[in-house]
Structures are given as C-alpha cells and as structure tokens.
Amino acid sequence: MRGVVPPVCTPFRDDLQVDEPSLRRLVEHLIAGGVHGLFALGSTSEVAYLPDGQRQQIIECVIDQAQGRVPVIAGVIDMTTSRMLEHAAVVVKAGAQGVVATAPFYTRTHPAEIERHFRLMADAVDVPVYAYDLPVSVHCKLDGQMLIRLAAEGLLAGLKDSSGDDAALRRLLVARRDVGGRASDFSVLTGSELTVDSALAMGADGVVPGFANVDPAGYVRLFDLCQAGDWSEARHVQEQLLREFEIVTVGDRTRMGDSSAAIGAFKVGLRLLGIIDNATTAPPQIPLDPAETERIAGLLAATGVLASQ
Template structure:
C-alpha cells in the first residue's frame, strides 16, 4: 500500500499521539517502541502521530527525533499512516525532520506554530505558507495555544486551508466554540480533516461533525477510544454515554496524580510501564513519577484494566 492510499482524506478515527519510549540514559527504547506500536495497531487505531506534545518532542535531541521517525516507520511498515510532528522554532529543523519523514515512509507531517516569538496572524500565515510550500509531504496544522502562546485563528485556518498541501488541522485548544466555528466554516471542504486533541471532548466533536481524535489515553487503552469514536460516528448515544463515563473517570482519577501540569503524561508513561509495554522514563525537564506516586497509579490502572476487560476492550 502506498502512503497516499494509507492517508485517506479526510483522515478519520483515533490517531494516538504516541509517547516516546525512553531508556534511563535517554536513548530510544527500541523494545518498548516495538511493543507500543504493536499494542496500538492491535487496538484498531487509524494512524499514529509521533513527536507531538505527548511524545515530548521539544525535549528530545534532534538525533533521537530523527531516529524515532525511522524506527517507528520501520515497525509500522505501511500498515497505517504515520504522522510526524515537525514543530520547531527553526524552519530549517522542521524541514530536516520532514525530509526524514519523507524518506522513512511517513504519510504526513504536523506543525504547531513556532513557540518562542509571539507571532501575529499575518506572520503566522506567511510562516505556514512558506513551510507548506517547501514540503513534499502533506501538512496538518496544529493549534496548541496553551503551549505555543500563538492561536491559529479561524480566519487564518480558513485561508491556509486553500493551500493544496495543507490537508487538515488538529485542535488542542479545548475550545468547543472554536472547533465548531472551524467545522462550520470548512463544511465546503469535505476532504479537510478536523481532529480534536483533548480526549474528553473527542466524542462530542465527532457527534458535531469532527473526524476523530488525537487521544493520549489511547496509548494505554486504544480499543476503548476506537470503540467510543465508532459509537459517536454511528450516533450510538447509549454506547457513547457508557464509554464517555469511563474516559472521564480515567481523566479525573489518573491524570491528577501528583498535581503536576504534566501529570497527564507522567500518568500515561507510568501506566504503560505497569502494563509492561515500555518504561516510564521521561526527558528533562520532565521526570517520571517517583515510587510513591507510581504506587497511586497502580490500583487505578488495575481497576480500569478489569473494567475494560469485562467489556472486551483490553
């Protein structure tokens, strides 16, 4: 299957923002990477998104970023689309990552706004125009104002959607009005993909016309999120209500452990370690949960595993 056949437009379903498995010395955990890729594919996801926020992309060396692209694409081996994050403050580095993605067989790249200078919308539009025009792979915009300081306004997104190489947008603003404004404005472009980041809002966004979710919790429980997406796409409201309750329980009980702004990611990596998929090590400035914090995660994960096993979602 060619990369163009893999990447259907619009891209629909669950595309997990894959965590980056690391060893204690910050080398890439190749065994953990293999297990994680196979875990996600077996869970029925529609694609993988590497080098996003959940992948700790900005904390990784460029050598590790390039290695992760090559090793992930090698393991996926064309079974589903691989989307590669190329967000950086330097255009040259973004293009370098995109070249590796192209050479490795990835299907598309994803770029949030450069996150140091506070660009206005004119500067942001010009940046994306230059980036998209320099790429050989299609580009997804990534709206992440909480971490990048810069918000891709609806009017800017609409203008950028006219570029033939810009094929979609992932929104992590957690602003449902913004997402609905995008959807309503782009209804005339049925091939333009709109994905939502916050997993708690995935089902709602799909019910309202969105195409799917880049749901971090799918690293742990891909079948849960795939089933929830399918229920929302089919407007099976009873199943949506049932599974949405579990997603919210995960969010409320697991992602608050330790009370860090990064607790969400620390919790996912701790859970994957407890599930024997990959280690919990994180790249500085972040650090994995300590033993006491991990002890809080253990019973939570065990309970969710029992709950999901009963439903055939583990």
C-alpha cells in the same frame, strides 16, 4: 486522516536513550487496539525534549514497525520555520505520510507571519501538512479563517485542535462546510480527549488522544459508536475513559508540572501493562514516585484497564 490517531509515547531506557524494543511493542499495542493512524513526535512523544538524532531514530522506528498497516504522520515542531523545514525533510525521507506543524514560537508572530509560515511549509514538502493548534505552548490561537483559506487552496490537509475552545472548533467546522470545495477535505481532529463524543457530534473527523497509548481500544470503540450514531453508549464509553484518565491527576503538583504528571502517568500505565520496560521521562521532567505509581496501579485496576489487557 480520521478516526483515532494516538500521539505515540517515547519509551526511554534509564540512560535516556530511546528504548526501541519498547517502542516497537507500543506500536504493536496501538495497532492491535484498532487505531486508524499514528502520530509520532507529538507533545505526548516528548518532542520538545528530544535532540534531532532521537527524533530521526523514533520516526524511523515507528514507520519500520508499522509496515504500512496504518498511516504515520510526524511532528516537526520547533521555534522557527527554517528548523521545522529541516525536521520535515528528515521525516518525509523516513517515510512519514504527513507532517504536523505548530505556528513558530518564542518570538512574537503576527497573523500574516503565521500564515506565511504554513504556506512555506506546504510549498516545501510533498506530503500533507497538518496544523497544530496548541495555544498553551505556542502562546497564540490559530485563526480559523486562515486555516479554512489555506485548506480551500489545498495547502493544509487538516488540523489537530488542542486549543480546548469548543466554540472556535464549531465555527471552524461550520466554515468548512460553508466554504466547501477543497476545504471539505480538511481533516479536523480534536486533541480534547475527554470530550471526543461532543467533538464528533459537531462534525470533527477524529481524535488524537494521549491516553490512547494506554487504552487504544477504548477510544476506537468510542469512535465506532459515534460513527454508528449510538450516542448514549458513546457517552457511557467517554465517561469510562474519563474515569481511567484520572491517572494524570496523581502526580503531586507541588513538586512537578502537568507534563511530568500526565506523560509520567501514561508511561507508568504502559509499564504496568508490560508494554514498555520503564517509565522514564525526558529531563527536566520529574518522575512519579513509588507511592504515586501504586495509586495509578489501583486506579487502572479499579477501572478494569489492567484486568482487560
């Protein structure tokens, strides 16, 4: 995996059922924007809030709509190895071309247990396994030496790095180069969508940006500029995306958390663009109110997102 691989938002109806027509329009919007792959059932997909039936419905819908035009990978995120293996069996049967797994969470895990977890995942599925480094939710930072070791053995295909630790990312990229062999094929995708140009300059292979749901073409342009070595123009595009991303700051943090504010803002943006029918988020997340929605509309208009779509 390389390039721009958005974590696909999950549109809901007012009754909290998955809105498949909106989801299909979103997949079309992303592919039309030039993305290089789709990541269903990630954090921005609200995977932590989804019952198993909805997980299956979503991955089947995304794969069906994509029709092989771009690869689709699927999150199998859950608390334990056994539950992740169950999710993996479902998404692989549906046609996912890779699975994305965090370390187990809730219980405290030893580094040896985390390594065993990823080995068990790799042994159990016949598609590539991508590790997901998400310390803010999983409460542990994946060890870079362990990741490269498993990559060198051909057990891990890549990493989505949402740790925000640029120094650790650089060490990982240097280790990948130094070890070589099969580790050279280990794909490193940054989840830090406001510093994509920096990550690509260090040698990362791509980005998994939640905001690409709203502006996929912007992230594709940024990636292309970095690939061409036009770092000055890439910085300009990255700074433009930073300005657009300000919509995630609109939600009032005295009454909602970061997830409600960010995912809610993405969905409001998608609704304003006419891609999804409403901005419903899964409970217990708190929806943005009309005043906040109006502010997001103003920001997207001021940055040209609404006018350019």
